[in-house]
Amino acid sequence: MPELPEVETSKRHIKQYLLNAKILNIKSFVSKLRWEINPDIKKIFNNTVILKIDRIGKYILINTSNKNTLILHLGMSGYLRINEANVKKIKHDHIIMNIECITGEKKCLIFNDQRRFGHIDFHYTSLLKKHFLIKNLGIDGLSKSLKYDFLNKIFLNKTIVIKNALLDQKIICGIGNIYASEILFYSKIHPLKRVNNLCKNEINFLLFNINVVLSKAVLSGGTTIKDYKQPNGKIGYFKQKLKVYGREKLKCYDCSSIIFKLNINKRATYICPDCQKNKLVN
């Protein structure tokens, strides 16, 4: 679910409440999400102040005054929401962080995750890049440093197909299954094309469209297929703008050919067979 645009939308929204707020306490109602939750999380952040909120790939990073960083990943079905303090829990609310905002108001940040593929952890801010979830991440999908030379160098010696390369968080982080299909459609590249066969123009057009698709999706508040919600409770509105994802058997908006669904690594992939027919071309 939540890919870069959904995580970025969530980050931006919670930031207005969390920045400079005091964490009163963190409560966890499960012992594990994807992994065991370090029980120290319940007290180590008590009475700390939130100094900075960042995102890398699909991770939200919250720096606090005790020189720690909270690491949040929303998994497949997770979302965050801001509520008034002491609001009643609903199903799959797993973590609640009670805060006192800079305005003096008391609120809480709630992490809800039906499938529990998400995770919450923390690490010393200074050693964050050594954390097992962070250390192998590649360059962020919206980073200004994501340029031709960087990507070309990686693609040169690889034989994996481009769809899998886009999903590989060790290369570029933040792109997931929805945006991989969309980016390749925009780029007119077949998802099964091998990365070492991409020419300079294709890589540059791909880079351009990674930025276009992710930026546009952020502006729409992300994509809601099923569970995802913005922290204000609204859904994301990019679904209406998807050109191929989820549009099997419907007409391509550009050429009226029928959108086709295929599986790559067991994951749904959508293409316009006419707009992206360069599969075998070098």
Place this chain on the structure above:
DNA sequence: ACTTATTCCTGCGTGC
């Protein structure tokens, strides 16, 4: 050093 399969969860739609 690669790629591919398995695994962790809940819930929904489909077909019998």
Place this chain on the structure above:
DNA sequence: TGCACGCAGGAATAAG
């Protein structure tokens, strides 16, 4: 209605 099955936005880990 009920049940079995496949599938869903992720990704580390194990196995090949």
